[in-house]
Amino acid sequence: MTRRNKVKMGGRGHYIIRNWCVVTIIFLAAVSGIPLHGKVTREAENQFARAVIDYLSSGDVAEAKSAFSELAQAYPDYADPLFNLGLLASADGNRSEAIDYFQRFLDLAPGHEKAVEASGRLMALKVTDEERFAMLLAEANESLEKGNTSEAFSYASEAHSIEPDRWEAPILAAKALIVEESWDEALTFVEKGIELSSDNIEVQMELKTLRHNLSGRLEIQTALDEAAGLESEENYLEAAVAYEKAAKLLPNGPTYHLAGLNYLMVDRWEEAKKAFEQAIDLGDETVAEEAREQLRYVERQIGIKAADALPEHVIDMPGVASFEQGLKALYFGDTEQALTAFEVAIAQVPVNPMYARYFMMRGTALLELGETKAALEDFNRAAIIEPNTKGLYWVRALAYEKLNRYDDAESDYRTILRNGDDAEAKVSIARLMLRQKRYREAGNEVERIVRGDSYHRKKEASQVWAAAGRGLDDKSMEMEGLAWLSREGLASESEEKRLLKLRSSWVLVMTPDMRGQDQGYDDFEGNPLASFERLWNRGSWVTNYTYDAYFDRWEIVDTRDRVYKDQIASYEEKFPRDWIQEGWKTGYRITGVERSRSHWLVLMSSFDYQGGETYFFADKNELKAKLDESSARGMRIQNVVYEGPDWFVVTNTKSKFGEEVWNLADSFPTEWIRRRQLENYYIKNLEYGGGQWFVAMGKGPKKGEWDKRQYYLNDAAFPTGHIQSDWREGYRITELNAVVEDIPEL
Structure with a gap:
């Protein structure tokens, strides 16, 4: 049988039929x-x-x-x-x-x-009931990742029937129902989880938070249903108020947009303007663009209304009629006509109570036409005539910005802030500071908005915060800003890519070894099995591999030295439990396990001196007990991979190391590793998941006989330089991991 025949990709196959084939073959052997x-x-x-x-x-x-x-x-x-x-x-x-x-x-x-x-x-x-329970939880998690919520719910329900006194399965069932927006049913399972996790304070806190959120979701859904009902009955004002209530419970662009549209139906322009502004702040690009269109219409209506509502004592003054015409033309987008009307208004009288507004609006028209210096002259005239003219400092600050007069622009924005705490003015000041590379000051300017509960201008503030962090080379600060945008669904494609790069790290362990070694990446458009097949056909064996999420490809390490008798591989969306068991039966053992965004890639090898092997799934609260139990049975850690919320651990009775120690830490445990190295321990396994680092080390040869080098490289770039340099000195890759760390919370 060629290796190609032993590669498995896709479904589980006809397990029962294969079993009966084995039975028949054995019976025939007996006849012979x-x-x-x-x-x-x-x-x-x-x-x-x-x-x-x-x-x-x-x-x-x-x-x-x-x-x-x-x-x-x-x-x-x-x-x-x-x-x-x-x-x-x-x-x-x-x-x-x-x-x-x-x-x-x-x-x-x-x-x-x-x-x-x-x-x-x-x-x-x-396989015990406990192991079956863990496998079903893993299946449920995989189904959730794929978006197959009904299958996830089914697996979780079966797991709950096996271990009815454990909280994990009800929570997975609840998560599946949450995706389906079945809030009331999900709440039932969360309550069950709370009941069953009474001895786990951390889980209790998490579940009670989830219960609170679900209760809020139910309240929001009730408010949305009420609003939709009022809208269908054409009670638009009441519907708008109901939509705003729902949006305040869970701030989001689409609901604010609906509130704005209903306010618009009853000519409630100011309320509509506020709702559309919130929709722009919180919505995705599609919602924001629609809200901008509506906002432009509403602002024109407000402008017309303002023109119509001039004080009675100035209505009959010279220039007022032309001023009104200019306002209407400007708000309807006819800037040239507006400019002409404002010039007529200014020319008719030397001074009246409206004179400052005439100059300000003519300056606004000139600014839109690109005549910035002329616009600034008009704004300055308006400021001399009436310094408190509403809106004056906004348009003059914009003119200063276009002329790169940043200090003057900042001064006008500060004037706006003195008249009230305006988030938009703060963001504008911070953006000016970014242009001047005043990164620390820019961050300070928007920090209160970024860390506050209000969503008003939080998108823009988070973008400034991220940009300031990048300018300061402060990875945590930049990640915080981008992470908020990502969680709210407001990040652009380039921002998501940048966030992924910031979260990406490489972990590399190299050991003295005389074996030949090579490294490359999968170039078969995401099908690592084809790359494995190519290596096997040229007489090489796969020794390490890892999924590089940043470049969306597999990095593979191989050797031509005869370290294995044979290798087989499986690449499936679901965990290949049956395939592994078949491999065990035919003399293979697991030598590699990794996860991509959607698939398990499992490598099994046959070799001399292989021991008994098993595996288990355990969350962070169960991990210690499971590893202690495994160690007591004489098993040693072989492979570790994280598949949230569980750790998947392969153990084997054979190991080139002696006594074993391990650590689960919130940050990369550099000092712990160094202390253990002094005690003659060597790194066996490194993995990241759930916000924590897992490191396993084993007792090695006598002190000084075996050196090791470790690198924790907080960079998305592949560590080619380190590898090439150490290869020349006789070191070989023994552990290689591409890590994507969790998104930080603000």
């Missing part, structure tokens, strides 16, 4: 004459062969089972009937029976040619 074990008569062999032939002709499983049972009782030293009874029990789902038969088979005939297969099947059957 399986060697007898122990002092067994030829009569026993003949009876066994007849039982096989009867089964093949009739297909009667019950009859075959009865015949093999009689043989096992009549000839207690004859192992073969026990093996077939184990197969039959396994196929029927009688796990305890199957375990008993396979164990008796191995006790009776440890050197039998089927002993390896029996051992593998026994290992697979000994």
Whole structure:
């Protein structure tokens, strides 16, 4: 069989059919004459062969089972009937029976040619309810990631039926229902989780927060349903108020947009303006663009209304009619006509109470036409005539900005701030500071907005905060700003890419080794199996691999030295439990496990001196107990990968290391690693997940006989320079991880 035939990608296959094929093959082998074990008569062999032939002709499983049972009782030293009874029990789902038969088979005939297969099947059957529970939780998590909520709910429900006194399954069921927006049902499962996690304070706090959020969601949904009902009855004002109520419960662009549209239906311009401004601040690009269109219309209406509402004592003064015409033209986008009207208004009288506004509006028209210096002259005239003219400092600050007179622009924005705490003015000042590379001051200017509860101008403030962090080379600060934008769905594609780069790190461990080694990345458009196949075909073996999320590709390390007898690989969306068990049965062991955004990539290898192997899933609260239990059974950590909220750990009875220690830390545990190295421990495994670093180290050779080098590189760039340099000095890659750290909270 070529390696290509052993690569698996996609579904689980026909497990039951394969089992029966094995049964048939073994029966046929018996007909051909399986060697007898122990002092067994030829009569026993003949009876066994007849039982096989009867089964093949009739297909009667019950009859075959009865015949093999009689043989096992009549000839207690004859192992073969026990093996077939184990197969039959396994196929029927009688796990305890199957375990008993396979164990008796191995006790009776440890050197039998089927002993390896029996051992593998026994290992697979000994999966406990706890392990089955963990596997189902993993399946539920994978289904949630894929968006298959009904499947996730099904897996979580089955897990809950196995362990009804544990809180994990109800919470996964709740998460599936939350995605489906079934708030009331989700709340029921959260309450169950709270009830079952009474001894876990951290989980209790998290679940109570979730319960609070779900209660809020129900309240929001009630408010939205009420608003939609009022809107359908054409009660637009009441509908607008109801939408605003819902938007205040959960600030978001679409709901504010609906409030604005309903206010617009009843000519409530000021309320509509505020709602559309919030929609622009909080909505995605589509919602924001629609809200901007509506806002332009509303502002024109407000302008017209303002012109119509001039004080009675100035209505009949010279220039007022022209001023009104200019306002209407400007708000309807006819800037040239507006400019002409304002010039007529200014020319008619030397001074009147409206004179400052005439100059300000003519300056506004000139500014829109790109005549910035002329506009500034008009704004200055308006400031001399009436310094408190509403809106004057905004337009003059814009003119100063266009002329790169940043100090003067900042002065006008400060004047606006003296008249009230205006978030928009703060953001404008901060942006001026960014242009002048005054990064620290820019951050200070918007920090209160960034860290506050109000959403007004928070998008712009977060963008400034991120830009200031980048200018200061403050990774945490930049990440905070971009993270808020990402969580709210307001980040652009380039901002999301930048955030991913900031979160990306490389971890590299190199060890003295004389084996040849090479490194490259998957170039088969995201199909790592094709890259594995190419390496195998040229006589190489895969030793390490990791998923690089920033570049969306797999980095693969290989060697041409004969370290394995054979390798097989699986690349599936679901965890390949059955595939692994089949691999165990045929003499393979797990030598690599990694996760991409959507797939498991599992590598199994056959080699000399392989030990017994198993794996488990455990969350951070269960991890210590699981590892302690595993260690007590003589198992050592082989592979570790994080699949939230669980850690997936492979353990094996064979290890080149002695005593083992491990650490789970919130930050990369550099000092802990150094202390352990002084005690002659060496890094075996490094993994990141759930905001924590997992490091396993094993006792190595005598002190000084084996040096190691570790690098924690907080950079998205692949560490080519470090690898090439150490390769030349006789070091080889023994651990390589591309890490994407969690998004920080503000």
